[in-house]
Amino acid sequence: MEAFMTSLLTVATQLQPAVGILKVIWVEYSKIHVNKAKLGDLLDRCRRVIGVIDQELSRQPPSDVQKSIDQLLRHLRFIEQLVRALAAFGLMKSLMRRDDISSQIVEGHQRLTDCLTIFQITAAVDLRQYQEGLNRAQMADHDALIEQLAILENNDHEVLRQFNVFQNQMEAMMAIQNSLLRRIDKSPEERILQLGLASLQTRTGKKPPKRLPEWTITAYDVEIDQTAQLGQGGFGVVKKGIWNHMTVAIKEMTKETDPRILLKEIKVWNRLHHPHVLPFLGASIAAVPPFIVSQYMPNGDIRQYLSKNPNANRVQLIHEIALGMLYIHGKNIVHGDLKRVNVLIDDALKARIADFGLSEIKYHATSSLSMPTPRGLHAGAGTLRYMSPEALHGVIDKASDVYAFAMTVYEIFTNVPPFLLVPDAAIFHIIGEKHTRLTRPTDPAMLNRGLTEGMWTLVLNTSEPLAADRPDFGIICKATERLADYWSRELI
CATH class of the missing domain: 1.10.287 (Helix Hairpins)
Known part of the structure; x- marks a missing residue:
């Protein structure tokens, strides 16, 4: 390292953080065995770019030098993260992800070119050196693999x-x-x-299946950010990750998850394609723990979104939830756990329903409630406060999804879960036996959010104690469409 860093010993004080990052990168680089020449060339260019910027600062610093240095540091941290990830890959993953690695190295070089542009430095000489170095590095890495292959054959x-x-x-x-x-x-x-x-x-003494399901994504295909937890529940934990060059959500199931049940649920999700259903991207049943990959929703669930955007059109979002549920029920699928946290908001600010069909997995992953479980009641099949009277007696069907929709609508307007003041231990008695109904909020703010007389009537109709008295989502969607059209005109 000393020889590598010698030329940077006297750089300007403002660039010392950049030198510090480069030192960290060098330590991680020493752990890498595949693509070592190309990465070494990238690091050498980092060193040269920092040196050139140091010379430019000594002659004529930019007017906003700190802003330029901050951008330099961001680009160097990208390269640091890349090298850290590759150091942890190992031989097998490095070979399997060679195209991804090559594209990431190219992006690292592009960022270094951007650094020169930020400091208004002509990059012609640097770019020529970059191309020559890249060609040499590619040949060196190829030769290294040939040598490695000779060692591994017949061994x-x-x-x-x-x-x-x-x-x-x-x-x-x-x-x-x-x-x-x-x-x-x-x-x-x-x-x-x-x-x-x-x-x-x-x-x-075993062989893998000759043909894997088209939705297969193995643990070697994804990068899971163990520090970025998006949520958790009875099924396991949701974390942010990278797959196929895009940010995704990775749902790691519990170790108790039955692979046969998970496979059944995956097959259900894989055939759903709708603007208001969370897209399924793939899964691995063989991984430990097994996981499911879905599209990442940066706006979080609907309550998180509304807390940051209180003036959002809640009535339109409710209509979109109804449309998603109409589609799901049209496929003869029961959600089983519709609630606020399972309604996500996508980049276009549209509602997306998630976690449908996972109720059986949640049941097997949830040992028991802290209260008696009358007539088949289990926490895994839906959060208690969203469960209809028949669901609390162990019957989960399309009508119980309609009831859960009513509870979700209530929370969207009030920002609090339904029956908040009722203890968990009393839910079965209050809802399952006494059939207690929701009370309409009196706060004028609810009306300003769209909880009109018509909307409250819909909440009451969809939360009828008897399943047979509740409308289906075909009728609900017609009602929410009228309400959304009316409310959109009110907002103008």
Whole structure:
């Protein structure tokens, strides 16, 4: 490192944070064994760019130098995150993700070019050096893989040591096979992956399925940000991650999740495509823990969104929820857990329904309530306060989804869960046996949000104690459409 950093020992004080980041990158770089030449070339260019910027600052600093330095630091932190991730990849994942890695390295170089532009530095010489260095690095990395292949051939023990797969070997084999099926190029990378697959098959005495479901996403295909938890519940934890160059939500199931039940739920979700249903992207049943990948919703659930956007059109969002539920019921699917946290807001500020069909998984992942569970009642099949009288008696169907819709509408307007003051232990008696109804809020703010006489009538109709008295979502959608049209005119 000392030789690498020598030219930066005397840089300006303002650039010392950049030098500090580069030192961290160098430490992580020392742990990398694949793509080492290309990454080394990227680091060398980081060093050169910092040096050139230092010279420019000594001659004529930009008028807003701190803003420019802040942008430089952001670009360097991107490269730091890239190198940290690759240091943790290991041989197998590095080979499988080689195209992604190459594109990320290119982006790192583009960011360095942007750094020169920010400081108004002509980049012609730097770009020529970059292209020459990249060509040399590509050849060096290819030669290194050829040497590695020669070491690994006919040496199962060394293959297994370098692949370092001691747990969840079936998913590793599935991931390799999927990678090989997607790309046939007779490269040294492909040959090493073939050796890894053969060695794992020999060790385990098993073979992966010849054809994986088209929705398969293995743990080797995603990057999960363990520090970015988006939510949690009876099913497990939702975290932010990266898949196929985009930010996604990754729902890690509990270890108690039955793979057969999860597969059934995945098949349900995979056939749903609607503007108001959360898109399913893929899943892995073989992973430990198993997980589901869906589109990331940066605006969070509907209550989070409304807390930041109190003047949003709540009536329109309710109509969109009804449309999504009409579609789901049209596919003969019962949601089983409709509530505020399962209504997300997408980039276009439209409502998206999530977690439909997962009620059975939640049931198996939830051991028991802290109260008696009369007649089949279980927490996994829906949050208590959203459950209809028949659901509290263990009957969950389309009509119970309608009741949950009413409770969700109530919370959208009031910002508090239904029956907030009723203890959990009393819910079964108050709702399941006495059939207590919601009380209309008297706060004038509710009317200003759209809780008109017509909307409250809809809440009452959809929360009728007897399932047979509730309308279906076909009727509900006609009502919400009229209410949304009326309220849109009121907002003008």
